[in-house]
Amino acid sequence: MPDVNPYSLFALYRPATPLTGLLTRLREQGLAEDAIELLTGTPLREASSARWKGIPVYLITLLSGLVGIGMGILFAAGTAVLYPIFTGGKPIVARPVVAIISYETMMLTAIVMTFAVLLVGLPAGRRGDGQYDHRVGDGYIGVVVRVEPQKVDEEKVYRTLELDDPVELRRA
Incomplete structure (x- = not known):
């Protein structure tokens, strides 16, 4: 029986890493908007304009x-x-x-x-995945991706996160 519980991948990038290409590649793999979470100490323009955040x-x-x-x-x-x-x-x-x-x-x-x-x-x-790194407060950018095995290939997502040379990449 296949694993149906979603699990997370956490990638930590340097502050100057452009994430627009990474987010586009993740969406092309079939990940939903709410499956990708960015953790930053300051707001990012491409991330804040890409999603609807509810009623102002x-x-x-x-x-x-x-x-x-x-x-x-x-x-x-x-x-x-x-x-x-x-x-x-x-x-x-x-x-x-x-x-x-x-x-x-x-x-x-x-x-x-x-x-x-x-x-x-x-x-x-907050999703409450427990995925946080203290270096996010120092300017690093964290990307948490919730992977559902029946919808998305986890290895492809892992390789996509590796393309932009993360400081740390781990499965949770």
Whole structure:
């Protein structure tokens, strides 16, 4: 019976190694985007532009701010409806009051939701393979490739990683 559990290959490259060709060759072998992970101390242009990373944080902040404005209007108008006070012709729901309450709830929901999304999203972004090398913090570039034996030939992937002369190449 063939081995069906995916396992990883880890390659460590020097800081000046161009990875565009390596990533292209790995994709040509049938590896999915989520099977290749780059470990760097600083962001790489070719790696960051090659993948879709989900909903941007600023969009989440804007949407939760709009929800906060709606909540603020609901709080101000809802209080006036729940507790009717006769004011002698003055508006019970004054615009400055609604504006202040809406602003406060907008900021509160935007900040809390952004923090919550980042708190949930940061651990989810890591695969947890345990593949890390302390030299990545010194500028080296780590490439982790998850190989599924029934889909991709592991030896071909290993030879492809060897082409760019890694400092270290190991199976995990």
